[in-house]
Amino acid sequence: MKTKIILIETSDIGARYTAEAVRRLGHEPVFLVNLANYQGDTLQQIKQFEHYQVDTTSIEAMLNFIRLQSWQIAAVTTFLDSRLHLAIQMAQALNVRGLDPALLPFKDKAAVCKLGESFSPPSVSFSKHDIPLAEIESLRKSFPSIILKPRCTAGGIGAREFAASEPISEILGHLNSLEIPNHLQPTEWMAQAFVQGELVSAEGYVKNGVTTILGFTGRRKVGNTESWCGFPYEARMPVLSLADAQSKVVNLMDATGIQNAFFHIELMINAESAYIIDANLGRMGGGGIGEMFASSFGVTPSDIFVEVLKVTLFPEKEMSIFWESAPQVSISVNYGIAREATLLSVTPVTISSEIFSTRILDAGSIAPAMGTNNWAWIGIVGGLEAEVLQCLRDLRLMTDVGCLPVCFALPDASGL
Structure with a gap:
């Protein structure tokens, strides 16, 4: 019988990819989830794998449930910030592999500030x-x-x-x-x-204490809603601020003492300097970043998730050589509508094997106006830039107030 890896909740795009990655590493995936938090493709993907409805905000509830099972457990992990500390604590309680315990203090943003003035405004x-x-x-x-x-x-x-x-x-x-x-x-x-400038993120990992920056992503929002993300973005960053950002990210990871983890570190940059404003330590970036990496490096999203699990749970395993190739420019776009409405259907006119598309909301759900918050997405499209933009132009969003144009951000404007 294969041992199981416990997955606490899932990211919007990650359910199938994470489960496939777990199996490729020789284990069986088990999701502990609150199904009420999911709709669309994400919910359907969870249902394809072994999953259980558990209160994932309670370490006691999860441990009590697991102790009723006769499972052999290899590891516990999560891809969500909100469950990182619980995943670490559960792995420790079960005495199995888990995320690096050195991550625990950094769930609190104040912990990064305490490391030194250079790591925070x-x-x-x-x-x-x-x-x-x-x-x-x-x-x-x-x-x-x-x-x-x-x-x-x-x-x-x-x-x-x-x-x-x-x-x-x-x-x-x-x-x-x-x-x-x-x-x-x-x-x-x-x-x-509040630091004025351009928002970017450093994407990478630390493995056995050595920090690797895979590259930087450019970021754009519609109001308060994350929308456009592009990778690699270094060519569009000022030389001085890029060097400052690279130095600060490496120095921050050294200062944390974290040995094995992915990271997604947000910075504001100007012509000469970079300022760390939010260090998301312990996970790969959310949204469609995993799919964007896959397009950039010419692999599958499951390949990317295998690498994340290697770093975070099995650091003795060698990383794939595809990371050493020169990445192509890819983007990931979270899209929605400019006004609140009830979603009736999403019809893609262009179907392409070159893109990844995930529906977040079900038909019949109320879609908030883009700009309201980070839960205003109807879906996510990722891949090489030209194909993604064509897909977005062709989308038809039918609502209770008619067919509405898709709303998303671009590097220099908003797309409609």
Whole structure:
């Protein structure tokens, strides 16, 4: 009987690819999930593999369920920020392979700030029960605006920019207006200087203590919704800020003491400098980044997920040589509609083997307007740039208010 690898929840595109990767490594995948969190292709993919409905926000609930089974477990992992600490704790409790325990402190964004000033813009970390108003006001006087964000969430949950001219009462109101799940430590917050510039991300991994930067992704949003991502992006970055970004990422990973992990580190860059604004340590980037890597390196998405599992669970295994090839320019686009409506159907006019397409929402679901938040996606399309853009131009989104044009971001504009 093959041993099992426990997968706590899944990314939007990752269910099938992760399960295939687990099998290629000689194990059987088992998903612990809350099915109510999924729709579309993601839900259908989960259902193709062994899966169980469990409260994945509770380490006790997951352990109690697993201890009722007669499984031989090889490892526990996740591809979600919100479950990283739980996956580590569960692997430790079961005495099996898991994500690097050195990742645990860095679920809290304040931990990166504590490593040194070079790893974060000026910041104030605090609890809602003890708000340092004087420190926050001092920060606001020094910068045109600040960003207020929860310290243990991902995907921009709860983050909001405040201009220096806005009254402190607006900040206090924001702190008390959000409902953040308890497992994401809703009382812990950070006020950080808002850095102007272009948003990019460093994609890579650390294996046996050695950091490898695979490259940088360019990022674009529609309002508050992540939309366009392009890789590799180094050719579009200023030479000085690229060098600064590379240096800071390597120095950060060295400072963390993490030995084996993928990372997706967000930076703001200008003509000369780079500023780390959010270090997502322990996972590959979300959205369609895994598919984008596959297109860039000429492999399958399952190949990419095998490599992630090697680094994070089986670091004694050798990495594939495809990482050494020169990547082609690929993109991944999260698309939606410009106004809220009920989705009736999505009809692709162009079908191509050169692209990856994942539907996130089911027919009959309300699609928020793009720009509202990071849950406004109807779907994700990834692959080589020309093919993806043609697919997006041809999409037909039928809603209760008629056929609406697809809405997404491009490097220099929004696509409609």
